[in-house]
């Protein structure tokens with residue numbers, strides 16, 4: 276009986292209509308971008324990179340309620356701390372210019388992950404719009420949108436399979452040479468070459484154990500292989516030894532170069548380098564600017580810096596005022 280009940284539940288899920296789907300007449304993102312008016316890029320360099328701007332235009336958002344039967348709402352029901360229907364983003368407005376690195380920081384539950392979910396259109400906004408390269412994400416096919424965006428989550432997910440297949444997950448037609456190039460660029464090529472079976476080495480839970488830093492670099496190698504123009508990244512919080520940390524940082528710099536990136540930042544080096552930091556609190560952008568300006572302002576960022584980032588200076592910034600002693 277229990278099995279039957281569970282089985283019914285499976286069909287219930289399979290029968291659901293996804294809430295997010297292509298609208299009629301949706302175009303591919305690349306075509307729509309050609310037709311879109313150029314975003315306001317007065318101070319962009321003459322040779323603007325191919326990467327598009329990401330714009331949040333007065334975005335409001337509430338997670339779908341349980342009544343809105345959908346896969347998305349089932350996910351939200353599964354979350355213990357969730358409260359579907361309640362607005363969690365209020366008038367979020369910002370632009371990441373082509374090629375910029377925008378860092379999202381803020382306390383837990385502030386809305387940082389929710390912002391990143393809206394870029395890949397995992398949900399639709401309740402008000403306002405999200406645009407990529409001047410095109411509303413609701414007007415393009417999901418397939419073309421998601422092909423353009425590289426998502427790296429905190430915990431790199433590896434399949435119990437060879438390194439080659441784990442990499443091909445990002446681009447099924449990639450050749451071994453392309454895979455090796457991406458691994459080298461992510462500073463993990465030598466490690467893979469040194470493994471007993473090279474690209475055929477099986478990794479994952481029951482395979483070759485990779486360290487946290489190696490997993491992160493493999494995730495970045497995957498991103499390089501996919502070569503998206505937009506990157507959405509949730510930086511890992513896991514503590515790494517300083518050697519792995521430096522290797523991950525180099526891989527990250529390569530992976531983000533020339534791409535428009537939105538990063539939930541947990542590393543001091545990332546916030547220092549960000550072109551723009553958005554401080555999110557209670558679903559709003561409460562401060563914005565670069566690291567130094569925000570520190571001087573003495574607001575929430577300065578406080579977050581003292582509690583989260585300053586200790587990464589290994590005591591070099593003992594006063595927590597952003598000045599390296």
Ligand code: ATP
Pocket residue numbers: 338350351352354356357358359363381382383384385386387388389390
């Ligand atoms: P953290 O740093 O802890 O990951 P965050 O800043 O990324 O937090 P979000 O995960 O975006 O915050 O959450 C913002 C708000 O939305 C919270 O109040 C959270 O409870 C709510 N929320 C998040 N995901 C869902 C969901 N799937 N369904 C309903 N509510 C959700």
